[in-house]
């Protein structure tokens with residue numbers, strides 16, 4: 001059968017600043033997924049979109065076409081409501097690890113389909129794979145069975161979910177078109193909508209270690225994604241959160257799992273606890289809204305019914321801090337890890353070698369740059385340069401102070417961990433100018449910069 005459009009005409013229309021028609025968008029995504037639109041043609045189109053953007057209606061259609069390129073999961077037969085969160089990615093961002101079991105400990109089903117890290121931002125699956133025996137890959141039936149039995153799963157998204165995005169994301173990665181607002185929004189939301197969650201909370205990072213360094217742009221990205229969620233009946237809200245400095249005191253796979261377990265045990269760094277609790281609150285509230293609007297079909301709860309109102313009230317009154325303190329979130333974590341073959345009691349690996357970087361002055365740590373710490377952790381072996389590269393479970397960076405804290409000359413500021421000590425020098429190069437030390441006390445900053453939704 002002849003093709004409906006010519007790829008060259010579609011590229012030229014966007015190159016010249018035109019609006020793509022619905023049929024053109026549907027065709028180009030489908031033809032690209034089928035291999036009819038060539039990689040070089042899609043890379044030209046991605047670059048045209050990078051410069052010309054997509055209007056609201058085009059973005060909606062582009063996202064829908066990406067969703068339609070593959071399967072859509074459906075958890076509506078499960079007897080409890082579903083919620084998920086997605087972060088646009090940052091340095092030391094391990095929040096999914098304590099958050100998924102915490103929210104599930106209130107009876108919400110959390111299907112958390114995650115990815116691996118590329119470049120300096122870590123990937124949730126790489127972190128969890130540092131737990132001996134833990135398995136990222138599972139089929140849809142196995143995942144659904146775990147959700148029914150345990151209430152939470154963190155696993156690799158199957159290849160059937162938004163395959164157009166899988167191809168396009170790999171292409172963007174090598175054509176300098178990752179950092180493009182409509183392409184980021186459609187990429188994230190196509191996967192999350194296809195995943196079939198009822199409620200979604202986005203953590204849009206802003207700062208040196210994030211895609212968006214500028215608050216206005218981060219807000220625009222959050223707004224676009226919240227609207228795309230609403231278009232598809234997924235109750236979506238977004239927090240815009242600080243990524244000027246790493247989250248918590250660790251960046252690296254096993255290091256971050258250890259810190260997450262501390263949070264689940266009722267301790268952990270203040271910023272990780274704060275963000276975990278705020279995102280949990282947001283997920284519980286969004287789930288409550290979605291229960292009122294859509295009911296819970298698998299439990300026979302109709303939208304607007306008194307049962308829906310009762311469940312929504314329970315979710316709004318739930319206290320996330322209580323389930324960190326009383327061990328319920330930890331119990332769920334242990335079940336979730338064990339269900340995927342992991343041993344929650346096993347010791348986690350450390351890098352074979354460590355080197356300490358010390359403070360060069362007395363005073364108050366004024367800044368510690370997320371991007372530079374992220375690149376150092378990556379160079380130590382915590383991240384990969386190409387998709388097929390292995391990562392080191394024990395590699396990464398431990399912070400001994402956070403911005404705002406007093407430091408003295410000669411005290412340890414960072415400890416670098418790796419299995420391959422020849423990496424220390426390039427990691428230290430990445431840390432040149434990574435921190436500044438002032439003399440004035442600083443006001444404590446919240447990690448939350450804004451909210452949309």
Ligand code: URA
Nearest residue numbers: 088169183184187188
């Ligand atoms: N994460 C995604 O899944 N897609 C993007 O484009 C950026 C971050």
